[in-house]
Amino acid sequence: MSGLETIYKAEYKSNYRAKSYEDVSIRLYSLGIEYRKDNQWISIPMNDVVSMHTYKETNIVINFGNYPYQSITCRQIEFANEIKRNFKEYKVVQQLLVNPKSTFRKLVLSIFLFFIALIALIYYVVIPWAVNKAVDNFPLQYEKEIGQAIFESAMQKEQIDSGKSRVLNNFFKELHLKSDYNIKLVCVKKNELNAYAIPGGYIVVYDEIIKNMNSYEELVALLAHEYSHIILKHSLRNVFNTLSVRVALTMIFNGFDQGSIAMLGNGAEQLRQLHYSRKLEQKADENSFIIMKGLQINPRGITSLFERFKSVEGAQVPEFLSSHPLPQERIDNINHKIEKEPFPVVEHPLLDSYFMMLK
Numbered sequence: 001m002s003g004l005e006t007i008y009k010a011e012y013k014s015n016y017r018a019k020s021y022e023d024v025s026i027r028l029y030s031l032g033i034e035y036r037k038d039n040q041w042i043s044i045p046m047n048d049v050v051s052m053h054t055y056k057e058t059n060i061v062i063n064f065g066n067y068p069y070q071s072i073t074c075r076q077i078e079f080a081n082e083i084k085r086n087f088k089e090y091k092v093v094q095q096l097l098v099n100p101k102s103t104f105r106k107l108v109l110s111i112f113l114f115f116i117a118l119i120a121l122i123y124y125v126v127i128p129w130a131v132n133k134a135v136d137n138f139p140l141q142y143e144k145e146i147g148q149a150i151f152e153s154a155m156q157k158e159q160i161d162s163g164k165s166r167v168l169n170n171f172f173k174e175l176h177l178k179s180d181y182n183i184k185l186v187c188v189k190k191n192e193l194n195a196y197a198i199p200g201g202y203i204v205v206y207d208e209i210i211k212n213m214n215s216y217e218e219l220v221a222l223l224a225h226e227y228s229h230i231i232l233k234h235s236l237r238n239v240f241n242t243l244s245v246r247v248a249l250t251m252i253f254n255g256f257d258q259g260s261i262a263m264l265g266n267g268a269e270q271l272r273q274l275h276y277s278r279k280l281e282q283k284a285d286e287n288s289f290i291i292m293k294g295l296q297i298n299p300r301g302i303t304s305l306f307e308r309f310k311s312v313e314g315a316q317v318p319e320f321l322s323s324h325p326l327p328q329e330r331i332d333n334i335n336h337k338i339e340k341e342p343f344p345v346v347e348h349p350l351l352d353s354y355f356m357m358l359k
């Protein structure tokens with residue numbers, strides 16, 4: 001055994017609860033610990049050790065003998081290390097190797113991390129799952145009613161240009177897009193560069209954004225984008241995401257009634273400001289490309305629309321550019337699609353003439 005020759009300083013108590021102690025020398029021997037008292041080495045075989053514990057990182061307390069135990073306290077870390085090294089096979093030493101304090105800290109930390117993980121799981125997995133489920137199973141009729149409530153609430157403060165709205169609807173009809181939605185468009189007189197979709201089939205376009213466009217292809221790109229948000233149910237998803245958990249749960253478990261629909265209508269103001277996630281914007285872009293391909297309309301309308309408004313900043317940023325992906329990234333995506341899937345382009349004079357009426 002190594003370390004037999006090393007002698008350490010320690011404090012000996014004849015009763016482990018006693019306040020007074022004697023200074024003694026201690027060392028290890030082949031079967032345990034020895035302490036020197038009255039010029040004599042007294043042996044404590046490891047088998048007689050009742051318990052051992054460490055504290056303040058360096059100190060070790062050894063209780064031994066019969067109750068009330070005698071005890072030895074050594075404040076030299078090397079001694080504790082030697083015990084751990086040489087008497088590993090004893091249970092009292094094995095218990096010493098597991099520091100109860102750090103075990104407790106680990107336990108507290110584990111519980112804390114578990115709850116953080118649980119909250120993250122609910123937030124990132126359970127809630128989106130519930131929202132997806134609700135969106136997928138949401139009856140179209142209710143979606144339309146919600147849309148109606150939101151639309152009416154949103155239009156209270158807006159000035160609708162009925163003449164331009166009629167032209168805009170004619171323009172949209174020329175795109176011959178078939179869906180379960182009866183899409184209605186309104187042109188609002190407002191000095192704001194925006195357009196947005198409302199679930200159930202409304203597309204609101206501010207006249208200012210049309211004034212700033214240069215071609216009917218750009219308007220097709222804008223309408224195809226907002227239309228995609230509706231038919232892909234992105235706008236309905238946004239409504240669900242914005243709802244308070246209470247309203248969402250009520251609707252999921254109790255179904256949909258006039259009360260919950262009215263509640264949604266009240267949130268219209270908030271819903272208008274909503275942005276879509278990067279993923280949903282990309283899906284809407286891709287769907288716009290498919291629509292333009294089907295109509296043989298120049299898909300450069302999408303990129304020139306983005307180019308035209310990409311430098312707009314602050315609250316004026318139109319919905320179709322307000323998501324996380326940088327406009328340039330989305331422009332590159334569309335350019336990539338144009339290169340990969342080229343298609344013949346034809347002129348649409350009727351769309352052009354409607355567009356000129358809207359300018």
Ligand SMILES: [Zn+2]
Nearest residue numbers: 281284319320
């Ligand atoms: Zn969008």
